[in-house]
Amino acid sequence: MSLSFEEAVAKARTFFRELGAPFVGRQEESMVITLSLICGEHAVLIGEPGTAKSAMVRRAANLLNARFFKYLLTKYTEPSELFGPLDIRALRKGVYARVTRGKLPEAEIAFLDEIFNASSAILNTLLSLMMERVIYDGYLELRTQLWSLFGASNKVPEEPELEALYDRFLLRTHVKPLDQDYWAELLEASWRIETGVLGEVKPVLSMEDLVAINSFALKVNLENVKSSLLKLLLILEEKGLHVTDRRKGKILKVIAAHALLNGRSVATEDDLIVLKYTVPKSLEDFERIQVILLEELRTRERVLKELNEIRTNVRTAAAKIKQLGPFDPRLTDYYKNLKIAKNKVLSLIKDFDDDEEVVKIANEIVSEIDDLLDVITAKLNV
Ligand SMILES: Nc1ncnc2c1ncn2[C@@H]1O[C@H](COP(=O)(O)OP(=O)(O)OP(=O)(O)O)[C@@H](O)[C@H]1O
Ligand SMILES: [Mg+2]
Numbered sequence: 001m002s003l004s005f006e007e008a009v010a011k012a013r014t015f016f017r018e019l020g021a022p023f024v025g026r027q028e029e030s031m032v033i034t035l036s037l038i039c040g041e042h043a044v045l046i047g048e049p050g051t052a053k054s055a056m057v058r059r060a061a062n063l064l065n066a067r068f069f070k071y072l073l074t075k076y077t078e079p080s081e082l083f084g085p086l087d088i089r090a091l092r093k094g095v096y097a098r099v100t101r102g103k104l105p106e107a108e109i110a111f112l113d114e115i116f117n118a119s120s121a122i123l124n125t126l127l128s129l130m131m132e133r134v135i136y137d138g139y140l141e142l143r144t145q146l147w148s149l150f151g152a153s154n155k156v157p158e159e160p161e162l163e164a165l166y167d168r169f170l171l172r173t174h175v176k177p178l179d180q181d182y183w184a185e186l187l188e189a190s191w192r193i194e195t196g197v198l199g200e201v202k203p204v205l206s207m208e209d210l211v212a213i214n215s216f217a218l219k220v221n222l223e224n225v226k227s228s229l230l231k232l233l234l235i236l237e238e239k240g241l242h243v244t245d246r247r248k249g250k251i252l253k254v255i256a257a258h259a260l261l262n263g264r265s266v267a268t269e270d271d272l273i274v275l276k277y278t279v280p281k282s283l284e285d286f287e288r289i290q291v292i293l294l295e296e297l298r299t300r301e302r303v304l305k306e307l308n309e310i311r312t313n314v315r316t317a318a319a320k321i322k323q324l325g326p327f328d329p330r331l332t333d334y335y336k337n338l339k340i341a342k343n344k345v346l347s348l349i350k351d352f353d354d355d356e357e358v359v360k361i362a363n364e365i366v367s368e369i370d371d372l373l374d375v376i377t378a379k380l381n382v
Contacts, residue, residue, distance in 0.1 A: 047175030
């Protein structure tokens with residue numbers, strides 16, 4: 001059964017919503033995991049202990065009907081623990097083989113906790129597995145069905161030998177502990193989790209669905225965003241946020257996945273927000289990119305922020321206008337400025353006409369402005 005575009009979008013959204021549902025404040029992480037699955041790419045979650053990194057990846061696996069392999073790496077983990085023990089019977093016949101049942105070579109989705117503990121033997125195998133989906137092992141060349149590999153770690157790797165592994169995670173997110181404002185909610189959520197909410201998960205997505213969703217994502221029209229992406233990459237490079245060549249092109253996939261998740265078959269500048277998950281390398285980068293994107297992109301957050309500023313200005317003006325007597329010359333200035341503000345609101349929401357919240361706020365402001373314009377007209381025509 002193949003999905004229609006709308007069904008693909010609906011399935012991807014359901015997965016995204018369900019993934020984050022039991023957790024407090026983990027929308028970004030749910031987004032990163034969902035986008036990597038849509039792209040068939042790998043993601044790494046970096047954050048201090050106890051921030052629900054493992055819990056989120058486990059939930060993602062439970063929501064997927066897929067062959068899943070998970071393992072916690074230590075410095076002493078042997079290749080056979082991940083790739084399967086050597087097949088002794090085969091070896092006796094002079095054949096080098098591994099018993100891969102239930103191990104990483106057979107997984108569609110994998111989770112390697114503390115991934116940067118990987119020893120050099122494991123590291124080399126992981127590099128080709130992640131890039132080419134092939135395991136080179138002695139004389140063996142094993143083609144695998146790996147779709148996405150998730151990693152978790154308490155820190156960004158600093159060792160040069162881990163650089164190549166880190167680079168293979170197209171998506172990265174810094175999982176931060178929750179702000180105090182969320183602690184009450186956290187207690188409730190943890191309690192629900194402790195008492196078994198996570199245990200009763202039903203899959204909402206199959207590998208077949210993922211393949212279909214992925215092929216829709218690969219058909220998303222990216223023509224409108226390529227030049228903006230280029231411009232942004234140049235700005236970022238100038239500010240010291242370097243993106244390796246491998247990642248530059250791959251970012252387009254994530255942009256396409258974001259468009260799909262938002263129900264669009266054409267990417268817009270809004271989708272460039274995914275640079276937040278694909279550009280940062282160091283922990284400081286995660287903070288810096290937010291600021292840069294907010295400045296450079298007309299993102300939803302930015303539009304909401306500007307709308308709120310306009311609303312505050314309109315309300316300040318309303319208070320002043322009430323105090324002015326009829327025929328006050330300042331009324332004409334207010335009239336002009338309110339007209340400008342109204343046009344600004346209308347132009348701000350141009351790309352957001354299917355966003356209910358943005359449209360609602362904009363309509364409220366416009367009607368406040370219209371009321372004020374009436375008040376001014378009345379005062380000028382007494
Ligand atoms: N944001 C959150 N919302 C709900 N529960 C949370 C949240 N953060 C942590 N918890 C609770 O804390 C538990 C611990 O999380 P988990 O073991 O996944 O952390 P971790 O980030 O993998 O830690 P480590 O780095 O030590 O492996 C979760 O199973 C959950 O019960
Ligand atoms: Mg963990």
